Amino acid sequence: MNTLKYKGFIGSVAFSESDGVFFGKIEGIDGLVNFEGESVSELTDAFHEAVEDYLEFCKDEGIEPHKSYSGSLNVRLTPDIHSRVAMLAKQTGISINAFIRSAVEKQIAAML
Structure with a gap:
């Protein structure tokens, strides 16, 4: 787009x-x-x-111009990717949620 x-x-x-x-x-x-x-x-x-x-x-x-978001996001992955994320998160010692959050934060930083 x-x-x-x-x-x-x-x-x-x-x-x-x-x-x-x-x-x-x-x-x-x-x-x-x-x-x-x-x-x-x-x-x-x-x-x-x-x-x-x-x-x-x-x-x-007197309103906030940007849309507010809850911070909760449902991400759909293939079963294979989900499995790989789970294994990598476990190896790193963090939750799947923390792993995905970190990956998204890194991607955003790379794009800015």
Whole structure:
């Protein structure tokens, strides 16, 4: 998926051939904020404006702009991967949950 980034927000990007426009929405928020443009430049400007408007709305309403997450996540693995994770976690002396958390944290750090 193509995305735009601005002020810590991510916007999804898609193209409607029949309408001849790029469009998207701000991801990771409680609510729906859309934007569109006929060119990449217009789309980017519309995304920035949508984020600014959303931030102003949140400020006026006294709400947290980013979506809150519980910290609980259900991950589906193949039985083989699950078995290998369990064995590696046991060898390391940590729980499966701690092993997966560490792996995700390392992946995030590598991508930043």
